[in-house]
Each structure stands twice: as structure tokens, then as C-alpha cells.
Amino acid sequence: MIEIKGLTKKYGSLYALNDLNLTLSEGTVFGFVGANGAGKSTTFSILATLLQPTSGDAFINGKSVKTEPHEVRKQIGYMPDFFGVYDQLKADEYLDFYGASYGISGVKRAELIPQLLELVNLTSKRYEYVDLLSRGMKQRLCLARALIHDPQVLILDEPASGLDPRARVEMRDILKQLKEMGKTILISSHILPELAGMCDEIGVIDGGKLIAHGSVSDIQAQLKGERLITVKLKGLTDRAALFFEEDPFVTGLEQNSEKHAITFKYRGTEDDQMRLLKHALQENLSILSFAEQETNLEDVFMEITKGVDSI
Amino acid sequence: MSIFVFGFIYLTTSFSGTGYFRPEESFMLFGLLTFIQLGLVLFITPGLTAGSISTEREKQTLNILLTTSQSSMQIILGKLSSSIAFLLLMLVAGLPIYSLVFLFGGISPGQLGLILLFFILTMITVGSFGIMFSTITKKTIVSMIATYGTMIFLTGITAFFFIITLQVDMMNSGGIQSSSPMAHFWASINPGILIFTLLNPTTESFVNEMTQIEFPIWLGYTIFYVLLAASAITISVKKLRVNMKKSQ
Known part of the structure; x- marks a missing residue:
């Protein structure tokens, strides 16, 4: 369960986030919609314990991102909007490195890596250098990386940005599988139709404020009955x-x-x-x-x- | 290093006209090798460590690393130890060259072990500074310049300060030797002077006589470098998750 209470982030006099309140129950797929600079990535960075809020707090399964960031990190899988890879690593070594970073034993990692690569359809690329993979493959590998410690909550910041239509469909299929596995998923996008098919709830953010929240049909109903x-x-x-x-x-x-x-x-x-x-x-x-x-x-x-x- | 060793042996044997290599020449070779090794350590350590965090930031891999369950201390010490491990490998790779010196005698293994220990301490301190600058600066190039600057300060500027302070103190006391704690301090933190004192203990007596301070150079060096390394590591740990600090 995710609880966001009065989350505010200020840069000087500019509000990147302004009193954001949100509660998401376990297993929800939440789509965060907003234009560039609306506050989506700021919210996700705070939830991923990369950024300290100016005021307010967020709780992931009861653990505060402000006071218990170490505990929160164990429970989340985070995929940033822009990320790099270690060019000298192969796909399985990449996952192995992050598995070790989460303190997963070598035996367990050897079991997990093929399963994760299969989940993201990258089994054939297991021994390929990460740097040589296509953008879509890197995105999927990063998703596998975010899943290595089996987190209950996934925070995916624009996971389909910059992908071609086929890669986008593949990403959507993987996310549907994760939804079926009961993961709580927070996913942001500024390409709106991407979210329509897979989200239980949608939040629209603009200028750091959550201006609409509910199911896709609820939000559509907000269109003044037109x-x-x-x-x-x-x-x-x-x-x-x-x-x-x-x-x-x-x-x-x-x-x-x-x-x-x-x-x-x-x-x-x-x-x-x-x-x-x-x-x-x-x-x-x-x-x-x-x-x-x-x-x-x-x-x-x-x-x-x-x-x-x-x- | 091999070219240097064999070149040195060739020159000493051919110029002495004796055709053999004397133990005192072997000691000189050992000293020169040690200074070359020190130069390598001081030159390579910043290059290996000054980009460790900033490169991650530039390649956009740092945020992912920061969301793993690794603590800031584990990340910093991991980065430091991986660089130190590489440098140690380099030092170990140079040992066969040293063994040639042992072949001709004049050097004790204990002396070599002691010098290696001080090399490791120097590596850790310079490496910690590299990681600290890499953590607090955004660009690797800035971090490199700052780390090499620190290295130049520790090796060159401190020696210069030692001479200047000694001269000033002597002038102030009317040209006679007087107690000069500052000069002793500058001498104590200079890796070159330390290696001189380790190679030839009379150098230490000479420094002590000049500064009128009877404090072992190696001890001053150890205390100062351990403190520097600890401070640099602490700052790195504190600054790694700078955005997680309370703001505004």
C-alpha cells in the first residue's frame, strides 16, 4: 500500500510538487499522467528515496521515505526515465551485479537471472553486452533489474518513452504480466493512450498539483458530461x-x-x-x-x- | 620498470669497470625503484578514483545504484576498495623487479614490507580524496583536476613549505637552529621525505636536527594520512545522497 500525505517539493519559490495526497491499495496499477515538468518524476524520485520532500511524507507499506529510506528501498523496484548501463557488462552480469547489491546470494541469483530474462523476453540476449542492446531491450533489462529482489511496488518513470510501437507493445505485455502477479505498479507517461489499457486508476498532475484522480471511466466522466x-x-x-x-x-x-x-x-x-x-x-x-x-x-x-x- | 632496472645495472657495471654489481649500488637501485613506484602510485590513484562517482552520475547509473539496498558507506568503500585492489595488483606485479634487488643483497624484506605498507596508506588517502571530489563535483574532469591538485600539494607544495618554513624560522631566531614545529609538520606529511627516512634513517635524524623536533616522521605521516582518509570518506558518505538532505 502506498500513502502520500501532503507531499510538497519546492525549489526556491517554485513548487515542483504542491500538497500531493494519494492513497493506493495493494495490487493497484496507477497511471500518472502529466505534461513534461508537471511533477511526475519529482514524485517518483521522492518515492524512490532519491529526493527529500520539502514537507509532507510518503509511506510504502507503512515505511516512511523520509525516516526509513533503507527499508523503503527493499520494497521498491525503481526504473528512472533516463538511465545508463555499465558498458563492460553482459546482460546476465548486469543482473548479477544488481542482485548482489540487494544482498541476494549467488545461488539464488543464478536461479533468478534466467527467469527474469525470460519474463522480459531477453533469454537470447543473456550473453550480449548490455551496451549493444537496442533501446527497447535496455528498457526491458532495466525492468528485469528492478524486479531482481522481488519488490511488491514498482515505480516506473516513463518506461515506454522513446520506444518504437513494437517495443511499446512488448513493454505493455510485460506490465500486464506483472499486474497479474499482484504487483502494485506506479507508471508515468505523457503519452496518454499508453496508460488507458493497463491502469486501474489514473492521476492527472499539472503544475505540481494532482488535479484529477480516479478510474479511467471516472476521469472521462469529469468531462462535464460532454x-x-x-x-x-x-x-x-x-x-x-x-x-x-x-x-x-x-x-x-x-x-x-x-x-x-x-x-x-x-x-x-x-x-x-x-x-x-x-x-x-x-x-x-x-x-x-x-x-x-x-x-x-x-x-x-x-x-x-x-x-x-x-x- | 624492467627497462630502468636493466639499464641501471648495465650503466653501473660498465662505468665502474669492475663488471659486477655492488650491494651499495643495489641499495641505490632499490631507492630509485621505490621512488618510481611512489610516482606511479601518486599518478595512477587519482586517475582510478576521481571518476568513480561522477562517472556513474554522468552515465546515469548512479540513481539506480542509490535505490539498491546498499548504504552510502558500502557504496563509497566498495568504490575505494575496487580501486585500491587494482593498485595493489600493480604493486604486486612490480615485486619481481624488486626481487632482482634482493638477489644482489643490501635490502631487508622488512624494509620493503614497511615501504609497501606506507604505499598502501598513501593510496587509500589519495584514493579517498579522489572519491570525495568525485562525489562532491558533478563533472569527472573537475574531480580529476582537484585530486591531482591535492596530490601535487602533498608531494610538491609541502616540500616547498618545509624549506620556506625552516628558513623563516631560522631567520626569526637570528640564524641559529630553533624549534620549528610547522617545518616538521610539512616534512611529516610529504610522501617523498617519508620514503627517504624509511630508506635511510639518517635522513630522519637530519630532519629532526633541522627542526629541533623529536617526533617520528612515519608516525606523523600515519596520523595525518589516516585522519585525511577518514575525513574524505566521511564527506563522501554524507554527500553521496545530497538530494536526500533536508532542503528549503
Whole structure:
């Protein structure tokens, strides 16, 4: 379990983090969303005991990052956003080195290393020099490194940044496996759709403040009840555009003459939406489809952070 | 070193015209070898240690290391001992050359052992300074310059200060020998002077006579270098996780 209480980090008069409060139960996969410089990495650095907060505290399984950092380190696996590797080591030696750093015995390490390499699909690269591995492979190796002491909590700062789509999918699959293993995972990203599929909870941070927190659907619901609707027609008519524009709940109507479609934002209730569709059909507007577009996290993020000033 | 030894033997045997190598020449060879070894130790130690932490920082591997369950003390001592182990290997690799000196006599194994011990103490102290500068500076190049600067201070500047202090004290006392604790201190912390006193105990008597202080050079050196090493290691340990210190 992770508990963050009033976490604040100040650099001079600038707040990198401002009174962050968050509680995550065991086994949760938490996605931390925010623009560059929003405070994600600062939060993760504090949780990883690399940075001391100005005020507030964070507890990992009851251990304070401020007063018991040594105990916290045993319980977390941390993967920073930027990291280097020791170029003179092979993949298995790299894991062996960090295994020894956690005080794992040689016999146990010899058992663990092949298992971890298999988990991150790097078995074939076991005897390759780490420096020669691709970016995606290095990221996966670093994830294996973070798992060597079997931590309950994983803190992954932008694990998929800079990866090609295939490597990103591979990383996502590994994280799903870790989720199934019951690990509590904190993962940050500024590429929002990355997090949608795998997170139980999402937190949106901006200017050092947590401005939204909840499940993906909860956060989407925070979009002031506004839905984006696309109507496809058999031949676009001005009559259809005029019909929808007259509805009091419709705003921002746009016509796409190439695709014979009309898109608009709808603020009415679901009953109002049903009535609108019924009337449209009664008006014989040659409707092929009437569909609500799924709002992606990108839209959610842009909407939520609109008007929030960085402090 | 081998080229130097064989060159020395060739020169001494051919110029003396005797065709054989005398024990007193063997002692001179031992002394020169010791100073070469000291030079190597002082030159290589900063190079091996001054980048130990800053390189990790530059390669972005330090943060990962700091989140392992290793304590700051373990990381610093680990870095120091790995560098010292390499230097020890270098010293041991030089021993066969010394054995050639034993072959001709004039040197006791105890003398060699004592010199090796002081080499190790010097290595630990200079190495600790390398690691300290590497921890407190962000760039390896700055750390290198600072460590080599310290090494130059300990070997060159202290000798210069010894002479200057001795002269000043003598001038102040009207040209007669007087007690000069500061000059004795500068002599005590200079590795070159220490090696001279270990090779030839009369050098120590000479220094003691000049400074009018009867305190063993080796003891002053040991105390000072142990204190320096301990201070440097303590600072390194404190500064390793500088961001974990209470701020603002």
C-alpha cells in the first residue's frame, strides 16, 4: 500500500510538487499522467528515496521515505526515465551485479537471472553486452533489474518513452504480466493512450498539483458530461446540418463533406440524445450511423488541464 | 620498470669497470625503484578514483545504484576498495623487479614490507580524496583536476613549505637552529621525505636536527594520512545522497 500525505517539493519559490495526497491499495496499477515538468518524476524520485520532500511524507507499506529510506528501498523496484548501463557488462552480469547489491546470494541469483530474462523476453540476449542492446531491450533489462529482489511496488518513470510501437507493445505485455502477479505498479507517461489499457486508476498532475484522480471511466466522466457524436449520412445535406444545429444541446458542429459526416458536441442527457436520434429518423435525414465517439485520454487530459496554471 | 632496472645495472657495471654489481649500488637501485613506484602510485590513484562517482552520475547509473539496498558507506568503500585492489595488483606485479634487488643483497624484506605498507596508506588517502571530489563535483574532469591538485600539494607544495618554513624560522631566531614545529609538520606529511627516512634513517635524524623536533616522521605521516582518509570518506558518505538532505 502506498500513502502520500501532503507531499510538497519546492525549489526556491517554485513548487515542483504542491500538497500531493494519494492513497493506493495493494495490487493497484496507477497511471500518472502529466505534461513534461508537471511533477511526475519529482514524485517518483521522492518515492524512490532519491529526493527529500520539502514537507509532507510518503509511506510504502507503512515505511516512511523520509525516516526509513533503507527499508523503503527493499520494497521498491525503481526504473528512472533516463538511465545508463555499465558498458563492460553482459546482460546476465548486469543482473548479477544488481542482485548482489540487494544482498541476494549467488545461488539464488543464478536461479533468478534466467527467469527474469525470460519474463522480459531477453533469454537470447543473456550473453550480449548490455551496451549493444537496442533501446527497447535496455528498457526491458532495466525492468528485469528492478524486479531482481522481488519488490511488491514498482515505480516506473516513463518506461515506454522513446520506444518504437513494437517495443511499446512488448513493454505493455510485460506490465500486464506483472499486474497479474499482484504487483502494485506506479507508471508515468505523457503519452496518454499508453496508460488507458493497463491502469486501474489514473492521476492527472499539472503544475505540481494532482488535479484529477480516479478510474479511467471516472476521469472521462469529469468531462462535464460532454459527448462527441458523429452522424454519418447517405449524402451530406445542409438540411441535416441545420436540423442538428437547431438542437439546444448541440455545440461545435462540423461538417465533413468528404466522409458525409457531421460531428458535434452534445451536452444533453442520454434521454435527450435518444429523442434527438428519434426526431432525426422521423425527419428522414438518410442517417447511416449515429455514434458516440469514445473520448480518449488525450482529450481528457487536454480538457482537465485547460485553464490550470502552472504555479 | 624492467627497462630502468636493466639499464641501471648495465650503466653501473660498465662505468665502474669492475663488471659486477655492488650491494651499495643495489641499495641505490632499490631507492630509485621505490621512488618510481611512489610516482606511479601518486599518478595512477587519482586517475582510478576521481571518476568513480561522477562517472556513474554522468552515465546515469548512479540513481539506480542509490535505490539498491546498499548504504552510502558500502557504496563509497566498495568504490575505494575496487580501486585500491587494482593498485595493489600493480604493486604486486612490480615485486619481481624488486626481487632482482634482493638477489644482489643490501635490502631487508622488512624494509620493503614497511615501504609497501606506507604505499598502501598513501593510496587509500589519495584514493579517498579522489572519491570525495568525485562525489562532491558533478563533472569527472573537475574531480580529476582537484585530486591531482591535492596530490601535487602533498608531494610538491609541502616540500616547498618545509624549506620556506625552516628558513623563516631560522631567520626569526637570528640564524641559529630553533624549534620549528610547522617545518616538521610539512616534512611529516610529504610522501617523498617519508620514503627517504624509511630508506635511510639518517635522513630522519637530519630532519629532526633541522627542526629541533623529536617526533617520528612515519608516525606523523600515519596520523595525518589516516585522519585525511577518514575525513574524505566521511564527506563522501554524507554527500553521496545530497538530494536526500533536508532542503528549503
